[in-house]
Amino acid sequence: MLDSMIGSDLTIDDVRAAHDRIKPYIHETPILTSSYFNALTGAELFFKCENFQKAGAFKVRGASNAVFGLSDEMAEKGVATHSSGNHALSLSYAAGRRGIPCHVVMPRTAPEAKKAAVRGYGGIITECEPSTTSREAVFAEVQAATGAEFVHPYNDPRVIAGQATCSLEMLSQVENMDAVIAPIGGGGMISGTCLTLSNLAPKIEIYAAEPDQADDAARSFRAGHIIADDAPVTVADGLKVPLKENTWHFVSSFVTDVLTASEQEIIDAMKLTWERMKIVIEPSCAVPMATILRNPEVFRGKRVGVVITGGNVDLDKLPWTLG
Amino acid sequence: MLDSMIGSDLTIDDVRAAHDRIKPYIHETPILTSSYFNALTGAELFFKCENFQKAGAFKVRGASNAVFGLSDEMAEKGVATHSSGNHALSLSYAAGRRGIPCHVVMPRTAPEAKKAAVRGYGGIITECEPSTTSREAVFAEVQAATGAEFVHPYNDPRVIAGQATCSLEMLSQVENMDAVIAPIGGGGMISGTCLTLSNLAPKIEIYAAEPDQADDAARSFRAGHIIADDAPVTVADGLKVPLKENTWHFVSSFVTDVLTASEQEIIDAMKLTWERMKIVIEPSCAVPMATILRNPEVFRGKRVGVVITGGNVDLDKLPWTLG
Numbered sequence: 001m002l003d004s005m006i007g008s009d010l011t012i013d014d015v016r017a018a019h020d021r022i023k024p025y026i027h028e029t030p031i032l033t034s035s036y037f038n039a040l041t042g043a044e045l046f047f048k049c050e051n052f053q054k055a056g057a058f059k060v061r062g063a064s065n066a067v068f069g070l071s072d073e074m075a076e077k078g079v080a081t082h083s084s085g086n087h088a089l090s091l092s093y094a095a096g097r098r099g100i101p102c103h104v105v106m107p108r109t110a111p112e113a114k115k116a117a118v119r120g121y122g123g124i125i126t127e128c129e130p131s132t133t134s135r136e137a138v139f140a141e142v143q144a145a146t147g148a149e150f151v152h153p154y155n156d157p158r159v160i161a162g163q164a165t166c167s168l169e170m171l172s173q174v175e176n177m178d179a180v181i182a183p184i185g186g187g188g189m190i191s192g193t194c195l196t197l198s199n200l201a202p203k204i205e206i207y208a209a210e211p212d213q214a215d216d217a218a219r220s221f222r223a224g225h226i227i228a229d230d231a232p233v234t235v236a237d238g239l240k241v242p243l244k245e246n247t248w249h250f251v252s253s254f255v256t257d258v259l260t261a262s263e264q265e266i267i268d269a270m271k272l273t274w275e276r277m278k279i280v281i282e283p284s285c286a287v288p289m290a291t292i293l294r295n296p297e298v299f300r301g302k303r304v305g306v307v308i309t310g311g312n313v314d315l316d317k318l319p320w321t322l323g
Numbered sequence: 324m325l326d327s328m329i330g331s332d333l334t335i336d337d338v339r340a341a342h343d344r345i346k347p348y349i350h351e352t353p354i355l356t357s358s359y360f361n362a363l364t365g366a367e368l369f370f371k372c373e374n375f376q377k378a379g380a381f382k383v384r385g386a387s388n389a390v391f392g393l394s395d396e397m398a399e400k401g402v403a404t405h406s407s408g409n410h411a412l413s414l415s416y417a418a419g420r421r422g423i424p425c426h427v428v429m430p431r432t433a434p435e436a437k438k439a440a441v442r443g444y445g446g447i448i449t450e451c452e453p454s455t456t457s458r459e460a461v462f463a464e465v466q467a468a469t470g471a472e473f474v475h476p477y478n479d480p481r482v483i484a485g486q487a488t489c490s491l492e493m494l495s496q497v498e499n500m501d502a503v504i505a506p507i508g509g510g511g512m513i514s515g516t517c518l519t520l521s522n523l524a525p526k527i528e529i530y531a532a533e534p535d536q537a538d539d540a541a542r543s544f545r546a547g548h549i550i551a552d553d554a555p556v557t558v559a560d561g562l563k564v565p566l567k568e569n570t571w572h573f574v575s576s577f578v579t580d581v582l583t584a585s586e587q588e589i590i591d592a593m594k595l596t597w598e599r600m601k602i603v604i605e606p607s608c609a610v611p612m613a614t615i616l617r618n619p620e621v622f623r624g625k626r627v628g629v630v631i632t633g634g635n636v637d638l639d640k641l642p643w644t645l646g
Contacts (some may be wrong), residue, residue, distance in 0.1 A: 030353060032375070051601040052355070271638055278374040278603040278634030311601035315594055321644060 005157040007191065007246030012199040014157075015164040015192075022064040022162060025097050029053050031173045036276045041292055042300040046174045048166060051281050051311030055093040055121060056086065058166055058189055058309050059153070063090035065162030066151045067098050075100050080148035082128075082139050084110050084118075085238060086310055087153035092123030103148050105139045113314060154188030155244035163192030170305050171196070177204050179299065181288040182307035184208035184217045184258065185239035187247030189309060194254035205256040207298070209288040211236045211266060217243055218258040221251060235263055235319045238284035238310070259298070261290035267319045269293060280311045283319060328480040330514065330569030335522040337480075338487040338515075345387040345485060348420050352376050354496045359599045364615055365623040369497045371489060374604050374634030378416040378444060379409065381489055381512055381632050382476070386413035388485030389474040390421050398423050403471035405462050407433050407441075408561060409633055410476035415446030426471050428462045436637060477511030478567035486515030493628045494519070500527050502622065504611040505630035507531035507540045507581065508562035510570030512632060517577035528579040530621070532611040534559045534589060540566055541581040544574060558586055558642045561607035561633070582621070584613035590642045592616060603634045606642060 032047045050058035067079055078101030081091050088104045095102035104123045106115060107130035115125055128138035143150060151159065166189065167180060180197065184190045190208045197204050210217050214232035220243055228242035243251060251258075261269070270286035273279065285308045292299050292306075355370045373381035390402055401424030404414050411427045418425035427446045429438060430453035438448055451461035466473060475482065489512065490503060503520065507513045513531045520527045533540050537555035543566055551565035566574060574581075584592070593609035596602065608631045615622050615629075 056601065274603050274638055278379065280597050280601040280603060315597055315641070316644065318638070318641075318644075321639065321641075 007157055007160060007249040010157055010161055010195055012196070014161040015168055015196055018061075018065040018161040019165040019168055021068050022061060022165065025064045025068070025094065026054055026060055027052060028169055031170070032277060032279070034277050037289070041296055043292065044303045045292075046170070046177070046303065046305050047277070048170050048173075048305060048307050049279065050166060051279060051285065051308050053310070055089045056310055056312040057090065058163060058307070059086040060090040060093055061165050062154075062156070062159030062162030062188060062192075063087060063151065064094040064097070066149075066156065066158040067091070067094040067100070069158055070149060074149055077147035077149065078102060079151050080104070080139070080143055080146065081151050081153065082106075082135055083153045084114055086312055088118050088123060089121050089312070091151055092118055092121035096122035101146070101148065103142050103146060105135060105142060107135070117312075154186035154191070154241070155246045157246060159188055160191045160195060160246060160250070163188045164195040165192070166307060167193045167196040167305075168200075171200060174303070174305055176303055177201070177305050178302035179205040179207060179256070180305040180307065181207040181209055181292065183236070183239055183284050183287045183309055184210050184251070185284070186241040187217065187243045187251055189307060190255065191247045191250035193307070194250035198254045206254055207288075207291070208251065208255050208258045209291040210239055210258060210260055211287060212260045212262050214240050215260045217251065218260050220248070221255065221258045224252070236266055236284040236287050238282060239287065257298075259291035259295055261287055261294055265290040265294060271320050279308070280313060281308050282310045282313050285309045285311075330480055330483060330572040333480055333484055333518055335519070337484040338491055338519055341384075341388040341484040342488040342491055344391050345384060345488065348387045348391070348417065349377055349383055350375060351492055354493070355600060355602070357600050360612070364619055366615065367626045368615075369493070369500070369626065369628050370600070371493050371496075371628060371630050372602065373489060374602060374608065374631050376633070378412045379633055379635040380413060381486060381630070382409040383413040383416055384488050385477075385479070385482030385485030385511060385515070386410060386474065387417040387420070389472075389479060389481040390414070390417035390423070392481055393472060397472055400470035400472065401425060402474050403427070403462070403466055403469065404474050404476065405429075405458055406476045407437055409635055411441050411446060412444050412635070414474055415441055415444035419445035424469070424471065426465050426469060428458060428465055430458070440635075477509035477514070477564070478569045480569060482511055483514045483518060483569060483573070486511045487518040488515070489630060490516045490519040490628075491523075494523060497626070497628055499626055500524070500628050501625035502528040502530060502579070503628040503630065504530040504532055504615065506559070506562055506607050506610045506632055507533050507574070508607070509564040510540065510566045510574055512630060513578065514570045514573035516630070517573035521577045529577055530611075530614070531574065531578050531581045532614040533562055533581060533583055534610060535583045535585050537563050538583045540574065541583050543571070544578065544581045547575070559589055559607040559610055561605060562610065580621075582614035582618055584610055584617055588613040588617060594643050602631070603636060604631055605633045605636050608632045
C-alpha cells in the first residue's frame with residue numbers, strides 16, 4: 001500500500017497508476033516556448049506551465065493522487081493537512097472533487113486572502129496560534145476528532161508519485177530533452193522528476209533551483225545529509241521548507257546539481273517572464289530561470305525542460321513594486 | 324493591388340493569401356479555456372491568446388501582411404507609421420524580419436519604455452512635438468526623405484486582411500462557435516473578424532466591446548455614421564482611436580452589437596483574468612470579459628470565442644495599484 005511505503009520503494013508503475021488515477025481531475029498543461037529567452041540563454045527552453053494547472057499549481061497532482069487513492073472507508077473521514085500554501089488549495093480541490101471533507105490547520109494570523117482561497121476550494125479551516133507547538137497540538141486534535149488522513153505536502157510517497165506525472169507528460173511533449181530544471185523547497189516536484197526520469201530517461205540531467213537565502217537543499221546536497229534551516233527569509237515563499245527523508249532519497253541519488261540565485265535575480269527573472277511570456281508565475285517558479293541566467297554555461301546548447309510550478313500570487317503585492 | 328483597395332473590396336481570398344504570407348513570422352496562438360469563467364458566465368468561453376503573439380499583440384498579423392506584401396522595389400525604402408503602441412512594435416518586428424527599415428514618428432514626450440520597446444524591435448524613431456500638427460508635419464518630412472510606405476494601424480485593407488487571419492485560425496481551432504467578441508478601438512480586429520466570418524460562418528454573431536468612456540463605436544453603430552471623439556480618457560489605452568471609413572464598412576455591415584463596460588468593470592475583469600487564468604493581458608483585452616459579465620444574458624449557453632488582443636502592459640503601473 002502506497003501510504004505505508006517509503007520514497008525508495010516507489011516504482012515507475014506507481015507513477016503510471018497515479019497518472020491514470022488523477023487524469024480526470026487535472027489538466028495536461030501545455031508547453032510554451034519563447035524565442036526571446038532562447039536567444040537570451042543560448043539554450044532551447046520548454047516551459048511546462050503548471051501555473052495553468054487546476055488550483056493554480058502542480059501540487060494538485062500529488063494531492064489528487066493521495067485523495068483518489070484512498071479506500072472508500074478511509075476517504076469517508078476526509079483528509080487533513082497543515083500547509084497554508086498551494087498544497088492546502090490543492091488538497092481542498094481534490095477532496096471537493098471526491099466529495100469528502102478536507103481539514104486545513106492554519107495560523108489565525110495567516111492572510112485573509114489565503115484563508116478565503118482555501119475556503120473557496122471547499123477546505124474547512126481550523127485556526128491555530130502562529131507557532132509550531134500550537135500547530136501540532138491543534139492538528140492532533142483535528143485528526144483525533146475526525147479520523148482524517150494526513151497528507152503531507154511533500155514527504156508522502158503518494159504525493160511524490162503524483163508530482164512525478166508532470167515529467168511523465170513532459171517526456172511525451174518534448175523530444176530529446178537534455179535537462180530538466182525545477183525549483184526545490186521540500187523537494188516534492190524534484191523527487192517526482194527524479195522518480196520518472198531515473199526510470200525512463202536516465203541520461204536527462206536534473207537541476208534543482210533554490211534561493212541563495214534558502215539554500216538548505218544546496219548545502220544538504222554538498223554535505224551529503226539533510227541540513228534544515230530555521231525560518232529562512234525569501235521572496236520565493238514556496239521554497240522555505242526543508243527536505244525530509246523521502247525527498248532526500250531522490251535528491252541525494254539522482255539530482256545533477258542544485259543551483260541558487262539571489263533575491264534580486266529571482267525578482268528580475270519573474271518580471272522578465274511576465275513581460276516577455278505574458279504569463280503570471282509565482283516568485284518560486286522564477287528561481288529556475290534566475291539560475292539559468294546566472295549559469296548560462298551549464299545550459300547553453302541544451303534542450304531544457306523548465307517546470308513553471310504555479311501562478312498563485314498576490315497581485316496587490318508584486319515584489320518589484322515593494323520598497 | 325491590395326494597397327489601392329478599399330475595405331469593401333476585400334474577399335476571403337485576401338485573408339487566405341495573408342495567412343500564407345505571414346505564417347512564417349507569426350504564431351498560431353493557442354486557445355485557452357477556464358472552468359472558472361465558464362461557471363461564472365454560464366457560457367463556454369474560448370480565449371484566443373494573441374497576448375502570446377509575436378511582439379505581444381495581434382497587430383503583428385496586419386503589419387506582417389503589409390510588409391511582406393510589398394514588392395521588392397517598394398520594400399527597399401521601408402515602411403513608416405505614427406502609432407506609438409502595439410502597431411509600432413509590430414511593424415518594427417515585421418520590417419526587421421524582412422530586413423527593411425521601419426520609421427516610427429513618436430511624440431518626444433512618449434514614455435522612454437515605449438521608445439525603448441520600439442527600438443528593441445529595430446524601429447527607427449523620429450520625434451515630434453506632442454500635437455497633431457507637429458506629428459503630421461514630421462511624418463510628411465520622414466516620408467518625403469525616405470519614400471517609406473505608410474502603413475496605417477487599422478484603416479488599411481492590407482492590415483484588415485492580416486487581422487482577419489486570427490478568426491480564420493479560430494474557426495479551425497474551435498468547433499461550433501455561436502459568437503465571437505473582440506475589443507474595438509479603430510476597428511481593425513473587428514473588421515478582420517467580420518471579413519472572415521461573414522464569408523465562412525455568417526451565422527456566428529460578432530460582438531464588439533469598448534469602454535463606456537470611449538464609446539464612439541457604440542454611438543456610431545446606433546447613429547449609422549462615424550462619430551469620432553476627441554481624446555477620450557480610459558484605462559484601455561489601445562481603444563481610444565476612432566473608426567475610419569474602411570473599418571466602418573465592416574462594423575456597420577456585419578457587427579451584431581457593440582457592448583460597453585465601465586472603467587472599474589474593465590479593471591476588475593483584467594485583474595480577475597490574471598488571477599484565475601494566470602495570463603498577462605492588457606486593459607484593452609479585458610473589455611470583452613467586462614462586457615460579458617455585464618450582459619450575461621447575451622452569452623449564456625453559447626460557445627463564445629474571446630479575442631485576447633495583447634499582453635503589452637507596464638508592470639510598474641498596474642491599474643489596480645494606482646490611486
